[in-house]
Structures are given as C-alpha cells and as structure tokens.
Amino acid sequence: MSRSSAVVVLAAALAAVTPWAARGSTVAQGPRSSVTVAHTWLIDGIGYPDGARPEGFAAVLSLTGPGGLPASRQPSGVPRAGYAVGEPLTVDAHATIPEEGCSVTSQRLTGVNGRRTSRPLPYRTAATASRAYRITTSVVCTTGKPELTVVRDADAATPEPGQTVTHTVFATNTGDGDFTAEHPAVFSDDLTGLPYAASYNGDATATSGEVSYGRPAVTWTGPLEAGASTTIQYTVTVSDGRAQNPWS
Numbered sequence: 001m002s003r004s005s006a007v008v009v010l011a012a013a014l015a016a017v018t019p020w021a022a023r024g025s026t027v028a029q030g031p032r033s034s035v036t037v038a039h040t041w042l043i044d045g046i047g048y049p050d051g052a053r054p055e056g057f058a059a060v061l062s063l064t065g066p067g068g069l070p071a072s073r074q075p076s077g078v079p080r081a082g083y084a085v086g087e088p089l090t091v092d093a094h095a096t097i098p099e100e101g102c103s104v105t106s107q108r109l110t111g112v113n114g115r116r117t118s119r120p121l122p123y124r125t126a127a128t129a130s131r132a133y134r135i136t137t138s139v140v141c142t143t144g145k146p147e148l149t150v151v152r153d154a155d156a157a158t159p160e161p162g163q164t165v166t167h168t169v170f171a172t173n174t175g176d177g178d179f180t181a182e183h184p185a186v187f188s189d190d191l192t193g194l195p196y197a198a199s200y201n202g203d204a205t206a207t208s209g210e211v212s213y214g215r216p217a218v219t220w221t222g223p224l225e226a227g228a229s230t231t232i233q234y235t236v237t238v239s240d241g242r243a244q245n246p247w248s
Contacts, residue, residue, distance in 0.1 A: 033130045034081040037061050037074055037091055040110075042138040043102075050076040056098040059137060064090040065127070083127035092122035095137045106138040144176030146226065148185045159238045164201070167236065171220065172229040179224040184209070188217040189234075197239045204234035 039050040039059045050059060062071040066082035071090060074080055083089065095104055109119040111134030121135065151170045159165045171187060179185040191200055200218070204211045208230040209222020220232050 031085045032081070033083045033085060033127050034079040035063055035065075035083060035089060035091075035127065035130070036077065036079045036132040037063060037093075038077045038132070038134050039093060040134060040136045042136055044139070044141055057139070058096040059135075060094045060096075061135065062090075062092045062094075064088070079130075085128055087127045088124070089127045090122050090124050091133050091135070093135045093137065095139075097139055098141075102139050102141040104137060105140050106136075108136060110134055110136040144226070146173050146177040146179045146185065146224070147175030148172070148179070148187060148224070149174040150187055152189070159196070161238055163238045164235050165198070165238060167234055169220070169232040170229060171224070171232065173224040173226050176226050178226055179222070181223050184221045185224045186219065186221045188219040190217045191236065192216045194236070198236035199239060201235045201237060204232065206230055206232045 039061055041048040041050065041053050041057055041059070043054065043057070048054065048057075053059075059076070061074045061076055063074045063080055064071045065087055066080070066084065068087075071092065091109060093107060095107060097104060107121055109117060109121060109123045111117060111132075113132050123133070149172050151172075153168045153170075155166045155168075156163060167189070169187075169189065171185065173179055173185065191198065200213060200215075202213065204213060204218050206220055206222070209220055209224070211218065211220045211232055211234075213219070213234075218232070218234050220230070222230065224230060
C-alpha cells in the first residue's frame, strides 16, 4: 500500500470512531444539537428562578463540550449549540450560599425537556436531539424567629393625685432570630389601661429604636438582635386618687 493510500485509510478510521468534529474543524460530522441548562433555588420550601434568587445565593452551571471540550461555565437558560448526536455530555452545578444559617440539602437534575426527574450531579449522558435540563438546589436556612418579651415597672406602687409616676419598660428579643429594620419589633402601652386617671407628660425616651405617642398609646419600634434589649421610659401625672401599681 502506498503512503497516500495509508493516510486515506487512517483518516476514514478516525472518522468512524470520532462522531464529533475536533475544535476548530469545519467538516460536518452529522446531525447537531444544542443543550440548555437552567437553575432553580428551593429555599425553605419556596422556589426562586435563578434570576430572582435572594441576595447571597449564587449558582455556577457548567457543561462539557461540544467537540470534547472540558467543562466550562454556562449561563442559566442560554443554549449551547454544536453538539454531535452521541457526543458525551456532563451537566453540573456549584452553589454558593450565605456562610451563616443556611445549608444545601440537595442539588440534583430535576427536569429534562419539561419532564420531572431526579438524578444526582454531575449528570453524565450523551447528546441526542436538543435538550433542556433543569437543576434544582434545595437550601434550608436555620435562622430562627425573633420573639419580643416585655417587662414593665412603675416607680410608685400607690401614687397620689398630682404625683408624677415614671414607667419603665424593658423589651428583650428572647428569640433566636433578629428583628430588623425591614421587620422591626413593635409594642405599645395603652394609657387607657391604667387603673387611675392620668395624663401623659410627652417625655418618652428609648435607648434604641424610636418611641412615639399617639393618643392614647406610647409606641416603640426598632430593630433588635437576638438577645438584645432596649429600655423605654415615660412619665404620667396622676389626676385621680384611685391609686395602685398599674402593672401588678
């Protein structure tokens, strides 16, 4: 066999065992397909499309190929074209979550062309007709719930008419989550609940947050971390002799 004939035979053999073109090749190798991979977050049972994820959560999707290329990053929902039918394909994802309070409980392939499935990652398959894959990352966040505990005191057990009584309110977040600026703690003292007639002296203060008066109640609101406390004080002047500790 001549050298030129041997080269032709070798080229034909390579074409038979390699069903996709090498990188940069312009030679057609049969039917082509595209692959799309999308991502969904499932955080504490609530689903979020990848573009609507809460702050601090991120997912990097990856695909191998086409043409035997190694895994590389793939934007969610964007097709990657050029796969030969039968070409090996690996679908994978890597999740980044907030460092504190959250953990990944599951990350699986959950959909193929709109059909539900449940396969572990990385998912290895072969390219066929154009496919759309969906990956779901399930996360549980263990941040607890805040709880406001309020203790009230008055500096006079049996105030007399005309006497000024100082009321002190201690508010503590006894839960294991935080009250935040977006979701603050709130409580009110309704002065009509006093067991005697009295007038508010307009002098409420607080060591944190904001305190206000809207007749007939003194109201405090503000953020409060788990375990933190704030103290509110205000005074009233007794105008009736029926006197006893209003918080007894």
